[in-house]
Amino acid sequence: MKTLLTGIAExxxxxxxxxxxxxxxxxxxxxxxxxxxxxVWVGATADAPDADERFDVGGRxxxxxxxxxxxxxxxxxxxxxxxxxxxxxxxxxGGGIMTTVAATRAASAEELRALARARTREMTAxxxxxxxAKSGYGLTVTDEARILRISGEFTSETTFLGAHAVPxxxxxxxxxxxxxxxxxxxxxxxxxxxxxxVFCDEGAFTGDEAREVLRAGIAAGLVxxxxxxxxxxxxxxxxxxxxxAASVDHCTYLTDEDVAALAGSDTVATLLPxxxxxxxxxxxxxxxxxxxxxxxxxxxxxxxxxxxxTSMPVVIALAVRETGMTPSEALHAATAxxxxxxxxxxxxxxxxxxxxxxxxxxxxxxVHLADSAGSPMVSELWRHGRRRV
Ligand code: NIG
Ligand code: FE
Numbered sequence: 144m145k146t147l148l149t150g151i152a153e154x155x156x157x158x159x160x161x162x163x164x165x166x167x168x169x170x171x172x173x174x175x176x177x178x179x180x181x182x183v184w185v186g187a188t189a190d191a192p193d194a195d196e197r198f199d200v201g202g203r204x205x206x207x208x209x210x211x212x213x214x215x216x217x218x219x220x221x222x223x224x225x226x227x228x229x230x231x232x233x234x235x236x237g238g239g240i241m242t243t244v245a246a247t248r249a250a251s252a253e254e255l256r257a258l259a260r261a262r263t264r265e266m267t268a269x270x271x272x273x274x275x276a277k278s279g280y281g282l283t284v285t286d287e288a289r290i291l292r293i294s295g296e297f298t299s300e301t302t303f304l305g306a307h308a309v310p311x312x313x314x315x316x317x318x319x320x321x322x323x324x325x326x327x328x329x330x331x332x333x334x335x336x337x338x339x340x341v342f343c344d345e346g347a348f349t350g351d352e353a354r355e356v357l358r359a360g361i362a363a364g365l366v367x368x369x370x371x372x373x374x375x376x377x378x379x380x381x382x383x384x385x386x387x388a389a390s391v392d393h394c395t396y397l398t399d400e401d402v403a404a405l406a407g408s409d410t411v412a413t414l415l416p417x418x419x420x421x422x423x424x425x426x427x428x429x430x431x432x433x434x435x436x437x438x439x440x441x442x443x444x445x446x447x448x449x450x451x452x453t454s455m456p457v458v459i460a461l462a463v464r465e466t467g468m469t470p471s472e473a474l475h476a477a478t479a480x481x482x483x484x485x486x487x488x489x490x491x492x493x494x495x496x497x498x499x500x501x502x503x504x505x506x507x508x509x510v511h512l513a514d515s516a517g518s519p520m521v522s523e524l525w526r527h528g529r530r531r532v
Pocket of ligand 2: 213215370444446
């Protein structure tokens with residue numbers, strides 16, 4: 144079955160060899176042919192090949208589905224008291240993670256599944272077609288494995304984040320908790336995850352602790368990524384580059400050496416501006432990173448403490464307003480950048496061979512995403528060649 148989309152005012156392919164030759168590879172007055180869940184042809188409507196069915200999108204823009212490469216999808220509980228205190232000026236330290244850990248441990252699998260389902264529905268409704276999902280609110284062998292099992296019902300991009308915080312049972316025994324994370328917990332979780340992550344920051348895990356955890360994960364077959372440089376200048380970025388991590392996420396506080404190290408590496412800098420908003424922090428400087436040649440991704444960091452956000456258009460709008468990105472760069476970071484951060488070549492682009500994961504925007508140009516500030520913007524969403532929204 145061949146399906147042809149026509150009437151596309153601008154098609155964002157993210158293939159610079161196509162269309163206008165920009166990084167977005169924009170083809171105007173375009174059509175796109177789908178077969179077996181994949182894009183098999185893109186070009187001008189006038190040159191479109193025959194198809195079994197045709198859909199006219201009515202002069203709208205078509206963009207790759209958003210790749211949200213950093214979410215904490217599975218959690219229970221509520222942090223409103225902490226959020227209110229922070230909005231009144233209290234500093235974020237990561238201490239509230241334990242509130243969510245207690246609620247998540249107490250929730251049934253069915254409750255966690257229902258909460259994750261509701262969040263993924265919101266993500267889909269706002270144009271996301273690929274998500275990553277971390278554990279990290281269980282912090283016992285059984286709770287971390289349970290979160291990863293549930294995460295795996297929603298995505299294959301699952302991340303073991305046992306080193307998110309030291310749980311109260313291990314207060315005063317950090318070394319004991321690291322032994323658990325790199326031992327029994329890793330053995331139970333590695334078969335359920337593709338990635339390993341650590342919260343390496345002030346008040347969280349040190350560079351040496353993070354290195355130990357990530358090395359153990361690598362030895363167990365997982366690929367490293369990490370939370371770093373969110374709360375201050377720290378060793379996270381340099382450790383990510385040292386270990387060849389796919390991505391280092393947050394990057395709010397960077398030295399010139401950090402930027403140079405990223406520029407000389409394959410590690411993606413994933414910016415999470417809605418988390419900086421939620422912690423009343425400065426915003427990361429995307430302009431500095433892009434001008435240095437660093438690959439930048441944008442993601443929601445969907446979590447109950449710093450970023451209760453599921454919408455990539457909101458992240459794009461905030462990134463353009465606050466981090467120095469152009470609308471085109473922000474869209475690229477939210478699609479191709481996220482795909483790079485997940486080392487996926489099949490998503491985040493709309494050229495032949497890619498998965499037919501796409502969004503028909505309710506606008507003639509992708510530029511409107513930068514101005515959407517929360518309105519859904521999604522006219523249609525297609526995943527694997529089938530219309531879902
Ligand atoms: O990415 N930084 C660490 N982890 C999460 C927030 C965790 C929480 O406060 O629940 C983040 O911002
Ligand atoms: Fe996070």
